[in-house]
Amino acid sequence: MEEEMAKLDRLKLIGQMGVGISHEFRNSITTVRGFIQMLSGRSELSQIKEYFDIMIEEIDRSDSIITEFLALSKNKALILKKDNINTCINRIFPMIHAGAYNDGKDIKLELSNVPDIDLDESALRQLLINLTRNAIEASPLNGTVTIKTYYEDEEVVLQIKDEGKGIEETILKEIGTPFFTTKESGTGMGLVICYSIAERHNAKITIDTGLNGTSFYVRFNSGDR
Template sequence: SENRFAAIFAASPHPMLITTLEDREIIEANDAFLLLLGITRLQMDTQYGELIRGNELMLQIPEPDEHSTVPEGISREVTFTNHAGDERACILRTVRLDFNGELLLLTMISDLTEHKQYEHELQRLSQLHLVGEVAAGIGHEVRNPMTTVRGFLQLMLMQGKNTLEPAYLQVMIEELDRANQIITEFLSLAKDHMVQLKRENLNDLIRKILPLIEADASVTGKIITTHLTDVESIEMDNKQITQLILNFIRNALEATGENGWIQLKTYMQDGRAVLVIEDNGPGIPADVVEQIWKPFYTTKENGSGLGLAVCFSIANKHGASIDLSTGKEGTAFYVRFRTT
């Protein structure tokens, strides 16, 4: 029976750890547990378990009360950072074992990290879906009277038959145009806003819109560089992908200060065409990173909070994913497109 237990323990896909109850000395850890902590069996054997004992996970393992009658022990949900630098979310379950008169502690772990990620993605998609439903319902109705008002203001400005200063009329027109642009972004989130996919090359699109990007950069005194390597063509709606790139670029231009630069890169990775927009800005604070994809969330004084939400929606419609890395030296967004 001991041999059976040892074989099941070693082969189990669920991370498990056995320690002494009194001083938590490590008796055995299966391969799934080592994988969760980001270490190898060789590292554990050569470093006498110090990599395990030094991990913050060990401090969070609950200990069942000796008088507890609950056969499954006790559970606790915890988060920790493994030796690979990845944050993991888990449920720990611990039970006491009486093994030949020696009290041991068996810890079984359920890794919830992917479940939490899926839950987070579903929440973001649900928010976009809700905004899209609203956009589809009222976006066009709001835009139509605005267009009429703008037309009459433009006519009054051209004819000069008004009691207001022309500058006032111009400001009103500009504000209407700004509101119209926000509605345009709002409508791009609409559920019924269909994409017209056509197989095209990402590099060709970037080269086509590069003069526009460089013009935006030159106005603010920033530098745009590109490093485009051969990538496979992808199914895309070039208008929407253009909007995605411009949204990222304009955010980067606003984020960078003096001597700011933005780099556009493309390359193939794991069968996907990857687009990278990188800048040398101050980075995004940790408490903001989780919020930036939410519609209407913004840290800008005059921002609409729709730019990155639109990017996320466009990527989702193209079956692409967006990741980012950020720090004091800058921020990089990675958009990964399927090529098949």
């Protein structure tokens, strides 16, 4: 028991150090980015503008990895309140819809009546954004992503369904591993964060995938059990 506690303390310390280092690191790359941007505007350097653009892109990529890491390590206890998942989805839907539209994809809601459950709205938003973003990215042009809710076996189920090509077995095994990504500009942290948010809601994520698309299910215990 004592050993376990010591291990946990060490983990916490490493987490806190990580947060500290990330902050400092981010401050310094932001400065570098500023200078690169300034230089890339100089006419005498226009020949190598391409390189500046690549540098800025890479810095932005590092920055988004740090952003996601910080979001994850803010393992702040969630503030769970009895709420209806449909209400939360409806509130954030316009933003998700706009994102899909910009990408040439469609997104629709199929929400059925479900009981209230313990939710942290801001964490749920993040979960929804990450799962729908993956679904939109996996969809063909003009494809439709569906956000569904229903009640089954005393669980409130959130389903995000896409019409993509599905996830191959080898990739499926790696999913949820930090920094695992198949996308050129992905960080591979989206699903890691989803799993962490689900866990803190006592919810389970399951995946159903095939050649006609993929569904991610988040199953929340409704507390009726």
